Amino acid sequence: MKTASHSEAALEETMESITPSQANVHPALRRIVLTGFMGSGKTTLGRLIAARLGWNFLDLDHYIESRTGLSVPDIFALHGEPHFRRLESTALVSALGKSNTVIALGGGTPEILTNRLLLEQTPATATIFLDAPFSVLFDRCVLQGISRPVLADPTLAELRFAQRQPVYRALAHHTIDTSAIEANEAVEAMVIALTIAPKRTR
Numbered sequence: 087m088k089t090a091s092h093s094e095a096a097l098e099e100t101m102e103s104i105t106p107s108q109a110n111v112h113p114a115l116r117r118i119v120l121t122g123f124m125g126s127g128k129t130t131l132g133r134l135i136a137a138r139l140g141w142n143f144l145d146l147d148h149y150i151e152s153r154t155g156l157s158v159p160d161i162f163a164l165h166g167e168p169h170f171r172r173l174e175s176t177a178l179v180s181a182l183g184k185s186n187t188v189i190a191l192g193g194g195t196p197e198i199l200t201n202r203l204l205l206e207q208t209p210a211t212a213t214i215f216l217d218a219p220f221s222v223l224f225d226r227c228v229l230q231g232i233s234r235p236v237l238a239d240p241t242l243a244e245l246r247f248a249q250r251q252p253v254y255r256a257l258a259h260h261t262i263d264t265s266a267i268e269a270n271e272a273v274e275a276m277v278i279a280l281t282i283a284p285k286r287t288r
């Protein structure tokens with residue numbers, strides 16, 4: 087995605103222009119998981135590809151927020167990151183139980199071994215890594231203005247980015263570089279990837 091973020095109006099417009107079509111992805115596929123660092127477009131593109139396929143969309147952070155009644159920054163502030171990670175793992179188990187669902191992970195979800203094993207072992211699930219350089223992601227996050235505890239210290243955030251890159255890569259069946267393409271191009275790239283590589287669909 088070239089721009090920092092899609093405004094809600096632009097997103098609505100893009101979603102309205104999308105025709106649901108189940109025919110394009112491998113028929114055995116039941117879940118599509120989007121992974122990548124903060125600002126990589128997991129939520130924006132997740133909504134779009136779900137609309138494109140006529141599937142449900144689940145954003146793991148929002149799911150945790152609706153289950154706890156607390157915002158993610160509040161969970162970090164009140165209970166600490168380890169507690170957030172436990173909630174995240176429980177939410178992931180529940181999310182992976184759903185069919186015909188696009189799941190946007192949190193940027194840190196794959197850091198936890200249990201979560202990686204869950205993702206690797208859940209059948210009929212394709213994981214897509216939305217990649218971009220740290221500078222691009224950081225600028226997008228700043229422009230989005232969403233409170234993200236892990237971004238509070240940019241130097242530490244960049245370290246985490248470097249540590250997570252190999253983890254995202256190892257987990258992914260497909261990688262899409264989102265730094266220089268529009269959202270609708272990224273969606274089409276995902277649909278094509280999910281069509282031509284059914285063997286890599288667990």
Ligand code: S3P
Pocket residue numbers: 122123124125128147158191192193194195234235236
């Ligand atoms: C986090 C990313 C956030 C959210 C939490 C921690 C991380 O999700 O889960 O603030 O550790 O990278 P997004 O990637 O959707 O911003």
